Amino acid sequence: MDLVVRAARAVVINGNTAGTTGEGPVTLGVEDGRIAVVEPGIVDLPGDRVLELGEDEVLLPGLVDTHVHVNDPGRAEWEGFETATRAAAAGGVTTMVDMPLNSLPPTVEVAALEVKRRAAAGRVHVDVGFWGGAIPGNETDLRALHDAGVFGFKSFLLHSGVDEFPPLDAAGLESAMRELASFGAQMIVHAEDSDAIDTAPDPHGERYADFLSSRPRGAENLAITQVIEAARRTGARAHVLHLSSSDALPLIASARREGVALSVETCPHYLSFVAEEIRDGATQFKCCPPIREAGNRELLWQGLADGVIDTIVSDHSPCTPELKRFDTGDFGLAWGGISSLQLGLPAIWTQARARGFALADVVRWMAQRPAEQVGMTRKGRLAVGCDADFCVFAPDEAFVVDVAKLAHRNPVSAYDQRPLAGVVRGTWLRGAPVTGDQPSGRLLKRGNC
Template sequence: MPFSQPAVIRSRRAVLPDGERPADVLIRDGRIEQVAAHGSLVVGDRELVDLGDTALLPGLVDTHVHVNEPGRTEWEGFATATRAAAAGGVTTIIDMPLNSIPPTTTVEGLAVKRKTAEGQAWVDLGFWGGAVPGNVADLEPLHRAGVFGFKSFLAPSGVDEFPHVEAADLEAALAEQARIGALAIIHAEDPAVLAAAPQQPGVHYRDFLASRPAGAETAAVAQLLDTARRTGARVHVLHVSSAAVLPLLRTARAEGVRVTAETCPHYLTLAAEQVPDGDTAFKCCPPIRDEANRDALWEALADGEFIAVVSDHSPSTPDLKLLPEYGGSGDFAAAWGGIASLQLGLPAIWTEARRRGHALSDVVRWMSAGPAELVGLTGTKGAIAAGCDADLIAFDPDGEFAVHAGELHHRNPVTPYAGRTLTGAVRTTWLRGRAVDAGAEPFGRQLTRPADSRPATAS
């Protein structure tokens, strides 16, 4: 249950929608009832949590998480993923429709996913649907069942049960999603460009990077935008790794295309030049690119060109990553592509953001308010404001810690951040006014898409 009495959380560094300032936050029945001047609320018999100079942030909203359960629970699962999320200050996740078996491409598949997640979630949890070849008739029933939108791949996904869409499939899926008012989220890499790229297996990251050129993203985004223009669909480009797509997005928005985009902590904090030979913990698709590209992504983020920074947490077992320390070959071409980082996104981004002169309010906009807007949860999630769920984080912006993969809460001890020292420590996470405690029982709720959710916008 939430606090039995109305509670006040007090901080001299509360990050509110209008900026950072001292504040008292009054919580009643799991929601924020009032945000008042620091020290102004009479506590009386209310429970008081005084954070002092520790910052108070809204819980993060991560709209790009691969939980993988059921079917590949040995990769990850609802209990482990959501516990890692809570430890990292993430209070809402939206689960991707693939890597689980069955995938979330039918109402029946969604029902299996929901049943499996019952009683396991440490944070609030929603689900994406999938748009794959041949399931156009399933999209409206899934939409009515409350999925937050539909994911498609323009290149092979890596798992057979979730095939990618060809041009005709994409046209049909976007036309249907435009008709029903759904959001299309797209993994944008062009298979023809990928097929023409040099394919050199081995332990050298530069060879893997050459096999996933920036041109694959550019071509795929161009195709997506052309289809969105024809169909009128609202589209969102997932995990942008290449700054070369940004001019295409700017032009499309100026023409009235409803398009948003996201990027991820690993594209903003890691660089190709830093990847050691054989360290396949860094492998993801699209790939981590060079430092100059990373700087261009930061410029775009500062200019408001990305609506969200989200994890794309996509772990697997160590044997599938082919890591040498687990007896693997370190072959980037053959290893599973996915970054495990759900617990580390906030400190990873804050470490780099602070170095570049950004404020905590910027990080909240990118990782909390923006993702909430993307999926129609503004007014409920993503802000310290009256009426919102009391999803909050006590965050020490000066706290430093070394990352030890085996101490993280996600299921498998693999992450490219292992050995790094990050700045910014989550001290407490509250979900609907209740501190998430590993010694208690999970109390996360399953969410459905708000019926009146409006399209997100991006500047």
């Protein structure tokens, strides 16, 4: 073997095939960047290099984060491929998929996809794939983007926050989904209803309660119903992004029982923070849809336990400190987005362990299922044939977040000064440690990972 890893604790897929996830002692053998051997227990497997985990460490598959805004090229001062992928590796993420907006040009045609790939080439420390975008007027570009390797298509049902990525109306959403169904692609949707937002109170001032009122749960519920019905009528696969309204869980469960092809994600900030504790003017907590009340948070955790919510991803949406408007604390003016790419694993583990969940659950939500959602057959699992992507995690070590020490480009995060449980002590990509010095990530296309 090129590399042998011995771990008294590891989270693996039982039987080395798709199935239940469990924890136990494991010896891994790596050849040519892929896992060649998975032996239960600690065995004497010869290798050129040997990695012995400590008693307080757990071997996890590399996380797969399918919702990241890198913003490069065009708004690289907000983030960038080098900084984003360093942050990902520092957080145990070995594969991520970049969103099609906030960069310039947006990824709504093949030429724009090639611009983005050129910007990323030779600069990524983890593997990176790309989403395409579905906007008014680009329906004829969708098949070409699909053939060029994007993992699916993102759309908005209200203003996206940037003028160059306009939303689809109801007819446009259904038409685009019908087109995607013809070649088996999925539509991923920012589901908030435009009319419901327009008739809600305007967001302004420092009071978080006023901002929360401007993005009511009903806006999410209406939009998710629209997505469900479009998926039902067209037969397309649909995915609801960053679910924050627990009210929608029964709608989602009902649609699935009826055979609608629907998956759902939520994010660490909806599972960690609560509206009642966000102080006025703390615009680092602004995101859309918003962080809601404590009772809502607990129902989202129940949705994960019940299997209604499939995945947890970061929705890392960074910006410069100036755009957060700390000078005024005005939620109506501040950019909406949470910077958390490096912190997702400890943030979720901190909350999950307090509710009786195991690391195997976290791996299922943050590695295995995100990979499955986008069709990555070699990612998200410690199994024979998979890429040797993994992280070493110390679940009982604690730390206090210091934004100045994060690898994100800008020192802004809602997690600043928050105590978290679990430290990533190392990340490996295809059997090689990710040091942050020499970029070794690859640019992924649908079907080649």
